[in-house]
Amino acid sequence: MARNIFGLDIGTSNIKIYCSERDEILNEKNIIAIANKKDIFAVGDEAFEMHEKAPSSIQVTFPVKYGVIADFANMQVLVTEFIKKLSKGGKIAPADYYIAVPTDITEVEKRAFLELIRDSKIKARKIMVINKPVADAVGSGVDVNGAKGVMVVNIGADTTEISVMSLGGIVISRAVKFGGNKLDEQIIGAVRKKYNLVIGAKTAEFIKIKLGSALPMEEQFVSVYGRDLVTGLPMAREISSTVVYDCLIDFIHSIVDSIKMILERTPPELASDIIDTGIHLTGGSSGIRHLADLINNETDLNVVISDEPSESVVRGIKTIIEDPEFTEIAYIPKEKIYD
Ligand SMILES: Nc1ncnc2c1ncn2[C@@H]1O[C@H](COP(=O)(O)OP(=O)(O)OP(=O)(O)O)[C@@H](O)[C@H]1O
Ligand SMILES: [Mg+2]
Numbered sequence: 001m002a003r004n005i006f007g008l009d010i011g012t013s014n015i016k017i018y019c020s021e022r023d024e025i026l027n028e029k030n031i032i033a034i035a036n037k038k039d040i041f042a043v044g045d046e047a048f049e050m051h052e053k054a055p056s057s058i059q060v061t062f063p064v065k066y067g068v069i070a071d072f073a074n075m076q077v078l079v080t081e082f083i084k085k086l087s088k089g090g091k092i093a094p095a096d097y098y099i100a101v102p103t104d105i106t107e108v109e110k111r112a113f114l115e116l117i118r119d120s121k122i123k124a125r126k127i128m129v130i131n132k133p134v135a136d137a138v139g140s141g142v143d144v145n146g147a148k149g150v151m152v153v154n155i156g157a158d159t160t161e162i163s164v165m166s167l168g169g170i171v172i173s174r175a176v177k178f179g180g181n182k183l184d185e186q187i188i189g190a191v192r193k194k195y196n197l198v199i200g201a202k203t204a205e206f207i208k209i210k211l212g213s214a215l216p217m218e219e220q221f222v223s224v225y226g227r228d229l230v231t232g233l234p235m236a237r238e239i240s241s242t243v244v245y246d247c248l249i250d251f252i253h254s255i256v257d258s259i260k261m262i263l264e265r266t267p268p269e270l271a272s273d274i275i276d277t278g279i280h281l282t283g284g285s286s287g288i289r290h291l292a293d294l295i296n297n298e299t300d301l302n303v304v305i306s307d308e309p310s311e312s313v314v315r316g317i318k319t320i321i322e323d324p325e326f327t328e329i330a331y332i333p334k335e336k337i338y339d
Contacts, residue, residue, distance in 0.1 A: 007317030013157030016314035133163035139316030140306035149270030190247035278302035
């Protein structure tokens, strides 16, 4: 029987795990609910339901911040729970693990991704590392092994990772601390100021998905509930897309500026390849309406959004595991890494 293999993309907002035995991708909120400071109360999507609603005895937290593991112990619990969920009869059997690791972080931060598995109760027969931007490119169907330069921009929840690759390797990769969470925060601030309404992060995300746009559009409204700042009572309000556009646009433009900055730093031969190959947008936040049009207007480059952009990295891991053409992309991590 073939070995079971797990492939992991541990994001700030969502964790994605591919399981070869089930040929399935788990995609859940990367969040944990702990009761009385020690008992696991809920994990993943179930814990997210409790987010911003739980009593003070239940702590609901995201263990990854800005793409790096900020709370190692809880992240380890989450990974173990999700692997259990994907394992036959809930029993974790020895398996191979492929982990996507961000590029633009310190060696210590990179090592934490491996230690999550290596120093846990999970029995790993083999742990392999894949550079996250390369997995992302493979998952987007980009020819990373070719000699032509390609650019992939992953806009996630807390980070935007902009990478230029060729011949299966990374030429330049920069992560900026910007993503969908910042947009949600902006919406919370604007709704409070313009409508005297206090809303939570989930409502802000709902408004962003319904009304957020990178280009001006005809005014639309959505109705949301929140707490009125003056009366303190729950209240419904119609939120305008113009208010949303005004509060997001500077942040959205900062993504475009970062892309331009990386293009300026790209060696000229590769930069001219990108004129042919275009910019590939991935990550959940690339779903912002008209973002591809804005980037295209500002750079004159062709911009393509990958299918199911939030799962592009994990899809790439699956391909790297399965397709012999890509096996060399995964590597065994160095045992001793000093920072
Ligand atoms: N249709 C959409 N429009 C705008 N934003 C969206 C849409 N769908 C999802 N998002 C946003 O995408 C983000 C999640 O994307 P993703 O799963 O790629 O992030 P992550 O991998 O967890 O984060 P990171 O890569 O920063 O660690 C959230 O901020 C979510 O609000
Ligand atoms: Mg991500």
